[in-house]
Amino acid sequence: MSLIVKAKILKMSHDKENNLFQLLIQDMDKNKQTGIAIKGTDWGITPDIPDDIIEQFCKDMIGKEKNLHIEVDKSSIRNIKKDEEGKTPQEEIDKVSSNLDQYPIDEVVNVLRKEKKSEN
Numbered sequence: 001m002s003l004i005v006k007a008k009i010l011k012m013s014h015d016k017e018n019n020l021f022q023l024l025i026q027d028m029d030k031n032k033q034t035g036i037a038i039k040g041t042d043w044g045i046t047p048d049i050p051d052d053i054i055e056q057f058c059k060d061m062i063g064k065e066k067n068l069h070i071e072v073d074k075s076s077i078r079n080i081k082k083d084e085e086g087k088t089p090q091e092e093i094d095k096v097s098s099n100l101d102q103y104p105i106d107e108v109v110n111v112l113r114k115e116k117k118s119e120n
Helices: 051-061 090-100 105-119
Strands: 002-015 020-027 032-039 065-071
Touching: 002 051, 002 105, 020 105, 032 105
Parallel strands: none
Antiparallel strands: 002 020, 002 065, 020 032
16 A cells, blocks of 8 residues: 655655665654655665765755655564464465565664664
8 A cells, every 4th residue: 555645854864885765754744753764776876876966865855845655564474364274374474574575674774783883
């Protein structure tokens, strides 16, 4: 399911090592701030793009109002129906796992680890 969220970008930065954009947005309808992470490749950003262009892109986006198309995935291992024997079918687990593979989980974890190391 896809949601369209009218959002104002309050902060935006790019982690080159993980090619990950980190944004703080203001949901204009709910008046709520939320942090999101977007893979650089989702916006066509590849490692060969110079840092100064990416930095300028981030600066230019701050303060802009955008309609963000957010894909909502409600699949969960908890929602998987068991088979007749009460077991979870492997193909259902694989389906949920493939959905999760699209999320920038590894990139976000890498950024958090890097931030934690720099604190110590």
